[in-house]
Amino acid sequence: MWQPEIEAMGRDALRYLQEDRFRQVWAHIWDDAPVQRGLLRDAGAERGDAPSLDGISKLPFTDKKAFTEHYPFGLFAVPREKVIRLHSTSGTTNKPSMGGYTVSDMQNWKDLIARICAAAGVTGGDTAQVAFGYGMFTGGFGLHQGLEQMGVTILPMSSGQTEKQLMMMRDIGPTVLVSTPSYALYLSEAVREAGIKGEIKLRVGLFGGEGHTPEMAAKIEENLGITATSNYGLCELGGPGLSGECLERKGLHIAEDHYYCEIIDSETGEVLPEGETGELVVTSLTREALPLIRYRTKDITRLTYEPCACGRTHARMAPVIGRSDDMLIIRGVNVFPSQIESVLIRQEHIGPHYMLVVRREGVTDTLEVQVELVDGSVLESFPMLEQIQGSIREQIRNILGLTVKVTLVAPQSVERFMGKARRVKDERGK
Numbered sequence: 277m278w279q280p281e282i283e284a285m286g287r288d289a290l291r292y293l294q295e296d297r298f299r300q301v302w303a304h305i306w307d308d309a310p311v312q313r314g315l316l317r318d319a320g321a322e323r324g325d326a327p328s329l330d331g332i333s334k335l336p337f338t339d340k341k342a343f344t345e346h347y348p349f350g351l352f353a354v355p356r357e358k359v360i361r362l363h364s365t366s367g368t369t370n371k372p373s374m375g376g377y378t379v380s381d382m383q384n385w386k387d388l389i390a391r392i393c394a395a396a397g398v399t400g401g402d403t404a405q406v407a408f409g410y411g412m413f414t415g416g417f418g419l420h421q422g423l424e425q426m427g428v429t430i431l432p433m434s435s436g437q438t439e440k441q442l443m444m445m446r447d448i449g450p451t452v453l454v455s456t457p458s459y460a461l462y463l464s465e466a467v468r469e470a471g472i473k474g475e476i477k478l479r480v481g482l483f484g485g486e487g488h489t490p491e492m493a494a495k496i497e498e499n500l501g502i503t504a505t506s507n508y509g510l511c512e513l514g515g516p517g518l519s520g521e522c523l524e525r526k527g528l529h530i531a532e533d534h535y536y537c538e539i540i541d542s543e544t545g546e547v548l549p550e551g552e553t554g555e556l557v558v559t560s561l562t563r564e565a566l567p568l569i570r571y572r573t574k575d576i577t578r579l580t581y582e583p584c585a586c587g588r589t590h591a592r593m594a595p596v597i598g599r600s601d602d603m604l605i606i607r608g609v610n611v612f613p614s615q616i617e618s619v620l621i622r623q624e625h626i627g628p629h630y631m632l633v634v635r636r637e638g639v640t641d642t643l644e645v646q647v648e649l650v651d652g653s654v655l656e657s658f659p660m661l662e663q664i665q666g667s668i669r670e671q672i673r674n675i676l677g678l679t680v681k682v683t684l685v686a687p688q689s690v691e692r693f694m695g696k697a698r699r700v701k702d703e704r705g706k
């Protein structure tokens with residue numbers, strides 16, 4: 277563990293620490309954050325009645341809209357000269373969310389990253405190939421700084437240039453791969469096709485920036501011969517490091533000394549009990565530049581406070597199954613792309629790349645699953661095509677209770693993603 281005195285602290289002491297930090301955040305917001313203060317005031321809160329964390333559900337939510345409306349610096353709670361780094365989300369048509377860090381925020385961020393890397397089995401003796409994009413995205417620089425703090429040797433490759441990524445894997449022998457799961461999958465296929473698995477030394481994958489299913493992780497592990505771990509964070513709350521998997525891989529440990537988490541019903545806003553699936557809502561407990569109370573992440577997950585075999589006491593969140601925004605409602609059925617992915621990736625003859633196309637035909641919504649064959653010659657065998665399509669359609673119907681159209685397409689014809697994957701085309705309303 278990177279900070280065992282915190283990561284394995286008793287839950288009572290942890291709660292005490294959270295309460296203490298929450299009172300500090302409360303004061304910081306009333307003193308220094310006009311927008312957040314306004315939201316509290318509008319909801320009838322007063323500076324003097326700081327609630328305990330048990331009463332936090334009475335406070336209003338913050339959401340991405342606040343970042344858009346008050347772009348770029350409206351939510352900042354420190355003078356600009358105290359901000360030493362800016363990052364942002366990828367929005368271009370809409371204004372992105374601008375995130376900022378003070379010296380203290382930056383130090384915390386490094387420690388949080390070091391925690392998730394250590395939890396995934398990374399040590400100072402490792403060499404890490406960082407294939408996350410560097411730039412405004414929090415992933416590249418975030419992981420870089422935390423790994424550097426641990427004494428890991430870093431290959432700051434950024435994303436793309438797949439040939440060169442493979443060359444570095446063979447020549448330099450990195451033991452850790454950092455990327456989005458979709459790019460890791462792409463790289464892992466390139467390694468398999470080049471037949472160089474035996475020549476690379478990768479041991480651990482640190483994957484984040486988007487969710488992935490266990491089946492997708494298994495595919496990457498098989499192609500690269502590594503242990504794949506998942507980590508989570510978002511720009512608005514300071515980037516990656518909010519949570520990450522330990523080697524038990526039974527959920528992502530949340531850095532609860534820095535973040536207080538709730539799960540809500542995304543329709544009603546009601547807080548749900550432990551174990552139920554809903555939207556993750558996060559209150560930052562230490563952030564100086566950008567303190568947020570009850571930020572709605574839109575990410576769908578569930579929490580457990582059960583002790584973990586690794587010895588860490590902090591709560592775990594299940595891998596995110598989707599975003600409440602990405603949830604497709606098709607003929608009244610809630611569909612997350614990850615549910616379809618988990619079916620596809622178990623099939624023979626097809627690759628892991630797919631696209632979901634939603635259309636409105638008359639008054640009926642339809643979902644087409646376009647998925648790529650591994651071997652193009654299957655396209656010439658009608659009985660074989662029928663059999664594969666039928667099998668996929670049947671399994672999706674079993675899971676979702678929904679009949680979809682399955683289209684098998686030639687190898688290499690579905691779009692590849694160097695960063696975050698965009699696997700849904702919603703053509704309704706066009």
Ligand SMILES: [Zn+2]
Nearest residue numbers: 522524584586
């Ligand atoms: Zn654990």
